[in-house]
Amino acid sequence: MNPNQYRQVRLEKLEKLKALGLDVWPRKAERSIGIGGILEAFGGLDGPALEAEPHTVSVMGRIIAYRDSGKTAFLNLSEGGEKLQIYTRKDALSETEWEVVRLLDMGDFISVTGTLMRTKTGELTVKAARVQFLSKALLPLPEKWHGLQDKELRYRQRYLDLVSNPEVLHTFILRSKILAGIRHYMEQQNYLEVETPMMQPIPGGATARPFITHHNALDMALYLRVAPELYLKRLIVGGFHKVYEINRNFRNEGLSVRHNPEFTMMESYAAGEDLRDVMVLTENLFSEMAKLCGGLERPFGENTLSYATPFRRLTLKDAIAQYGAIDRARLERSEDIVQLAKDAHLEDIAKKSPGVLLGELFEHHAEKQLLQPTFITDYPIELSPLTKTLPDNDLFVDRFELFIGGMELANAYSELNDPVDQLGRFMAQMQEREGGNDEAMMLDLDFVNALEHGFPPTGGLGVGIDRMVMLMTNAASIRDVILFPLMRPQTARDETANDADEPE
RNA sequence: GGUUCCUUAGCUCAGUUGGUUAGAGCAGCUGACUCUUAAUCAGCGGGUCCAGGGUUCGAGUCCCUGAGGAACCA
Numbered sequence: 001m002n003p004n005q006y007r008q009v010r011l012e013k014l015e016k017l018k019a020l021g022l023d024v025w026p027r028k029a030e031r032s033i034g035i036g037g038i039l040e041a042f043g044g045l046d047g048p049a050l051e052a053e054p055h056t057v058s059v060m061g062r063i064i065a066y067r068d069s070g071k072t073a074f075l076n077l078s079e080g081g082e083k084l085q086i087y088t089r090k091d092a093l094s095e096t097e098w099e100v101v102r103l104l105d106m107g108d109f110i111s112v113t114g115t116l117m118r119t120k121t122g123e124l125t126v127k128a129a130r131v132q133f134l135s136k137a138l139l140p141l142p143e144k145w146h147g148l149q150d151k152e153l154r155y156r157q158r159y160l161d162l163v164s165n166p167e168v169l170h171t172f173i174l175r176s177k178i179l180a181g182i183r184h185y186m187e188q189q190n191y192l193e194v195e196t197p198m199m200q201p202i203p204g205g206a207t208a209r210p211f212i213t214h215h216n217a218l219d220m221a222l223y224l225r226v227a228p229e230l231y232l233k234r235l236i237v238g239g240f241h242k243v244y245e246i247n248r249n250f251r252n253e254g255l256s257v258r259h260n261p262e263f264t265m266m267e268s269y270a271a272g273e274d275l276r277d278v279m280v281l282t283e284n285l286f287s288e289m290a291k292l293c294g295g296l297e298r299p300f301g302e303n304t305l306s307y308a309t310p311f312r313r314l315t316l317k318d319a320i321a322q323y324g325a326i327d328r329a330r331l332e333r334s335e336d337i338v339q340l341a342k343d344a345h346l347e348d349i350a351k352k353s354p355g356v357l358l359g360e361l362f363e364h365h366a367e368k369q370l371l372q373p374t375f376i377t378d379y380p381i382e383l384s385p386l387t388k389t390l391p392d393n394d395l396f397v398d399r400f401e402l403f404i405g406g407m408e409l410a411n412a413y414s415e416l417n418d419p420v421d422q423l424g425r426f427m428a429q430m431q432e433r434e435g436g437n438d439e440a441m442m443l444d445l446d447f448v449n450a451l452e453h454g455f456p457p458t459g460g461l462g463v464g465i466d467r468m469v470m471l472m473t474n475a476a477s478i479r480d481v482i483l484f485p486l487m488r489p490q491t492a493r494d495e496t497a498n499d500a501d502e503p504e
Numbered sequence: 505g506g507u508u509c510c511u512u513a514g515c516u517c518a519g520u521u522g523g524u525u526a527g528a529g530c531a532g533c534u535g536a537c538u539c540u541u542a543a544u545c546a547g548c549g550g551g552u553c554c555a556g557g558g559u560u561c562g563a564g565u566c567c568c569u570g571a572g573g574a575a576c577c578a
Contacts, residue, residue, distance in 0.1 A: 001532055001550040003514055009532070069544080070537040089538055106531075119539050143515040143530050145542050150515085152573045164515090254505095257575085347578085477574095490572070 007138045013103045014136050020096050022133055029060040029111045030132050035079040038116070039124070047118035057126060059084060060111040060134060062163070063104055065144065073101055074125075077112070081169040085125040086112050097131045106144070107137025107163075155485055168480075171473045174293060175481055178469055181292045182246065182266060185285055191242040191268055196231035198224060198247065204447065205229030205386070207439045209252040211261075224250035229386065229460065230447045232269050233415065236458050237450045244268035246465065257477040258407055260485050264465040269415070273459035275398045278412040279375055282402060282461060283309045286373065286409075286468070293472040300405045300474055303371050311373040311402070316362050319376055324365030331358065351435075355380025355395065370403035385425040385441055387413040407467050415458040419451035 017024050033041070038057060042050070061077030061084065071090040076083050090098045104110065113130040142148040147164040154161040154168075162169045183193065201220065203210040205227030215222050228245050235243050246266045253259060270277065290296050290307035298305050314322070321328040330336035334354045341349045341357045344364045349357065358380050370376075379399040381389060387397035402410035416422050426448065432440035469481040479485040 001514065005550075006514065006532070065541080065543095067540045067543050068537090069540060072538040072540075074540045074543085076541085085541080087539070091538075119541090121539080121541075123539095123541075125539090140514055140531055143517095145530065146516045148515070149517095150511090150573085152511090153515090155573095160515095345578095488572070 003139060006140050010105055010136060010138045013105065014138075017100065017103055017133060017136075020099055022096075022100070024133060024136065026132070026134060029109075029134050030058045030113060030130075031060045031111055032056075032058040035059055035061055035077065035082045035084045038084060038126075039082060042116055042124060045116075047122070050116050050118060055116045056114065056129075057116060058111055058113040059126060060109065062137075063106050063108050063110065064141070064163075066104060066106055068102075075104070075110075077110070078163075081166050081173060085119070085123050086114075086128055087117070087119070087125045088112075088128045088131065092127065092129060093131060097128075100131055100133050101128075104133075105137060105140075107139070107141045109134035109137075152487075155479055155487055156490070158483055171469075171475065171481065172483060174473055175469045177292065178289055178472060179246065179465070181289055182285065182465070185288050186244050186266075186268065189242070189281065191244045191270070192240065194232070194235060194240070194243045194245055195247065196228045196235075196245060198250075200225050200231075202442050202444045204441055204444045206249075206251075207383075207385075207441060209439055211250050211252050226251050227265070227462065228267050229462070230444055232267055233455065233458070233460070234447065234450045236269050236271050237453055237455050240269075240271075242268070242270045255486065257479075258467065260466065260478050260482055262486070263478070263482075266463045266465055267461065269458050269460045271456045271458050274457060275377075275400060275412060275414045275459060278459040278461050279311075279313075279400060281459075282375075282410055282412065282463070283307075283311045283373070285463070286311075286402075286404070289468065289472060298472065298474070300371075300471055301476065303405070305372060305405060305471065307373060311375055313375045313377060313400075315378040316358060316376050316380075317378065319366040319370070319374075320358065320361050322366070323369050324361065326365070337361070353380075353382050355382040359383045367403060367408070368406040371405055373402065373404045373409075375400040375402055382428075384413065385429050386416055386422070388416050388418075405471055407470075408464070409467055409471070410461060410463045412459070412461040415455070415460045417451060417455040417457060419448055419455075422451055423448050 014024055038059060042055060059077065059079070061079040063075050064078040064083065065076035067074040073088045075086040075088065077086055088101050093101065111132040111134055112126055112128045114126045114128040117125050117127050119125050142160055142164040144164075148154050148160050154165070162172070186193070199213070199222045201222060203223035203226050205225070206229070208226040210223040210226050213222050213224065214220070227249055228247070232243055232245060244266060246264065248262045249265045250262050252261065255261065268281070287296060287307040287309050290298050296307045298307065317328065317331045320326060320331060326340060330340065337354045337357050338349060340361055344361060346357065346360050346364065352360075362376070377400045378390065378396045379387070379401075381395055381397050384397040384399050387399045390396050390398055398414035400412050401408050416425070426441065426443045429441040430443055433442070466478050466481050469475070470478060473481060475481050
């Protein structure tokens, strides 16, 4: 039975439905209430209560189960991840409608009008008095018990994944609720949502390789943004007090269970604030979202994570010392740091400064072990070209990254607002770039110019929304929380071989 | 980039040491059944075993190359 044979059989049924005089592709469904609404409004009523005071409803949905027993048939309709049983019997329908019921397939959409009842097993059911045919599915649904299991098909044909795996639909419904929850929380904190360019002439705000594209009319290169940071800061210069943006960033990097080339980030900036204020904002955001999703204790893989505030604070060096079982004093001496880097088999050690090596030692020894929410603070200045230095140490900056479940979830600074210092940091990045580091930042002179017009002390934050949703929904892969994750095209490579000049 | 694993019917999966005509369930088709719950019962149809090459008397199974996917490492 190949897909064409299924189509053929169902096309024939469609012709039979037309022959009954039906509009088989009607424009609108008869519907007085949704399935969710029925469950909410009548889910508490028992059989006698429904009989005493009959409720007539019109519902629509996709047929996800069909149990036919002669002159009756039970159907399950699905809408928005909720399902409802329909009871049809020959003697309760017109001859035409009974014919329609017999020509239905799983996957079809119908609307049913009838009264609510309880079956003998107690299930809430609509007893059909009228049936409206809405749409024919020409192709079969995946297996009804196991759903669609093949991961490749689930990502490539997400619509089938959503239809046949209800928990997937619920994950994405929860994602929407988290997004709404974040906006609600930020609004409560008096932040304004803004939108800044996603196509930028100079990509800035993060050390990452950008995607490049071309604008024909202006004949100029444009980059998909790696971060909105430099534009949001311009808004603080312009007089916005507190702003945030939730949108996509694009980074031309590999794919993994934690990385998708386009991912959703929330960035926020608050004038007059510093890193301590941003920490409070951040931990409250996470704990509020955990509450929204069921409670402060959330399962993640093998662990239970607690979002009770305050979150733990740990300096970068302390984290390396603690998780790497390394004498803390050695992290103060450059030659010891180099030796530790060798011990950890880091690459290109000779080319890297002690600060860069500290960052890599942290990733090597500590990152994956930071399961419970932890703020890591006091980053080396080389890793943080947009951040104010610590008051008592100009080699380290006032920055935190938040780690949960072994992943980086957030990144925040006391923003550098000294334009002269900022220009110097850009120059250092330019040197990095010339040295072959294509992740180093590009010089954005207009941004420096904006700072020269006066930029108040500001606390800034970036939160990885996909990873936050992973935590809240206990998803093992970022692909399980992105509706359409990037996949290599399935078409044969020789059909799309015009990218053959791309060096691999 | 490296290592390991996966790809068999529309879907979910079996397939023994390399040996006859590749199996099951769901889905589908025909029939029975007026309260079913993965409905049940009887019968029927459905395969580019990911692709290409090789070894062999014989390959879904072994080897090589490629494609796509998954996990781990860097």
